[in-house]
Amino acid sequence: MHLSRIDLNLFTVFDAIYSEGSVTRASQKLNLTQPAISHALSRLRQLFDDPLFVRQGHAMVSTPLARSLIEPVRRSLRGLELTLHGLDRFDPASSDRGFNLALRDVLEATILPPLLNRVRGNAPMVGIAASHVERRELESELAAGTLDAAIDVLLPLSKDILHTRIYQDTTVVVVRRDHPAIRGRLDLDTYLAQDHILASSRRRGPGLEDFELSRLGLERRIRLRCQHYFAACRVVSESDLVLTMPGRYAHIANEQFGNQILPFPMEVPPFDVFLYWHANVDNDAANRWIREQVIESVRQHPAVAGVRRVKKAAGGKAASGRGQAGSD
Template identity: 25%
Template sequence: MGDEITNKLGQQVYNKLPMLDLNLLRVFCTVCQHSSITRAAEQLGLTQSSVSNAINRLKHALECELFIRVGRGIEPTAIGTHIFDTVQPMLDTIEQTLMGIKAFDPSTSKRVFTIYANEAVIDLLQPQLDNALAHLSVRVVLRNSPVFEAEQFQDLQMQKVDLVIDIVPPKLKMFSCQKVAQERIVCVVRQGHPVIKNHLSRDDYFAAEHVMYRFHRDNMRVADIIANAPLPQRTLYSEQSSLLSMLSLISKSNAIGIAPYIFTQNYAELFKLTLLELPFETRPIDLYSIWPTKHALDKSCIWLRKTIVELIEKAYNLST
């Protein structure tokens, strides 16, 4: 079946190649990546009608269906998938080559980079970043990561952000990553807690009410990600989208929570908190720098990745 598709498509492309607008292939591949005309149009800076028209022109040029509708979205046909798998790596290679040629000087560039990171990373990284960029023209803006990872990868793919720092490595080949740090998670209780003192038992942990951080990866909360075995259900006291708000609420209640050690240690005295080891086996949290694979040779992105790795290493070394 694959050979039949390849042979049929190859003959059609050969016959049409002198008249084929190769820009249509870029539009087509972008639609494939997003499974959406709307999101593809947004990334390309075109109207939806322009993208639809481009797909129709390519469809008529190749004399074959390229997409089928599935639910609210679209997916490529067998021939469409074959075209995408063949053409997209070529487009990426072209883009990488051109990016590698373009020079980048952070002392004169007015570019503004955007990075997604969680609150704990931003809290550590921002002072280091301010010092590093003090005498440069380039700017780097740190923004809180979306609650769900699908949104941040979509924004990375659409170039709304340049880099993501996250606790879960990407699963798709269109993204590359590098491990940049490791953090352990601790339990946080207020000083003077009526039950939990200087030691936390498993029974006390699961009997307590929990302030939870609204942050999900792989459809799991952080506690479930770091636990070596499935955890029993916890009683929800409150859900917060900010770590600082979570720590503040814990300091005013008998509820408990979990948080990154270094971040929480910096605010333990302010909020009068006690940090305790978790009463179940856990693994540390890894932090990854994540970027689009096609930007591997982009000199500006190479500078950004190198700078962020160096600053994160410095920030974590100073805090341990």
């Protein structure tokens, strides 16, 4: 088929139906009537000689051909959008654009406050939307432009995803103020003798600290597994359970609890936190601006004091750095 015979608007409809799983919601997203969406879908089915979407209950489920088409279609639409946007300069002072960032909840409390303060000072009408995105979906969402950037530990992503290290964090242990066995100091034997909390969004599996302990043939007793560090910190304040967690968030989450925050009682390397973006927006003015805001807000915030400054430029190629591929 020749490109000149294809209405490119059909692919916008294809993307909307795929994303929304519904003709009705796709019509609302594109501000088109349902008959217009249905007509476009009919033309797409004729074009590819495939149903593309089949109804299951109230949802439109994609066929294997549709699933194979979605990524190249999204990349093409994103490239065209960026080309058109590139004709204009990005002026943060007058822009009302919204930026979508993916970051895990443990990073929200450390990164969002200084980032929002910086953005509001330089771009009062710009909005920030932070969301949790499954790591297996991260690359496709960055490629499609549904995410502008992501912040996470070191992840095994393709060469199309660029990254730079923005800070390092350490592992600490949190115990209640009047813990009967721990008063200001913590050795490994005492640590292993306690009952522990593991905070993780995963339903099963060990924490990073368990991997480090297993290298020495050691194991701890997990008495509680919960989803969020903040809830775990509260449990710590009202029990003798012990929590291991990232140091930066430990100081924020424990401000109201007064728990002791102690070094992890064995040598473990610090873990790196990275900013990720797709290669197709590396030179996009707006995307470059938001990356700079993230990097500068982290660098200038008091919580980053004492951490080695990252010298990699926001718009450069992928930085190398030591990190851990598992977080909560």
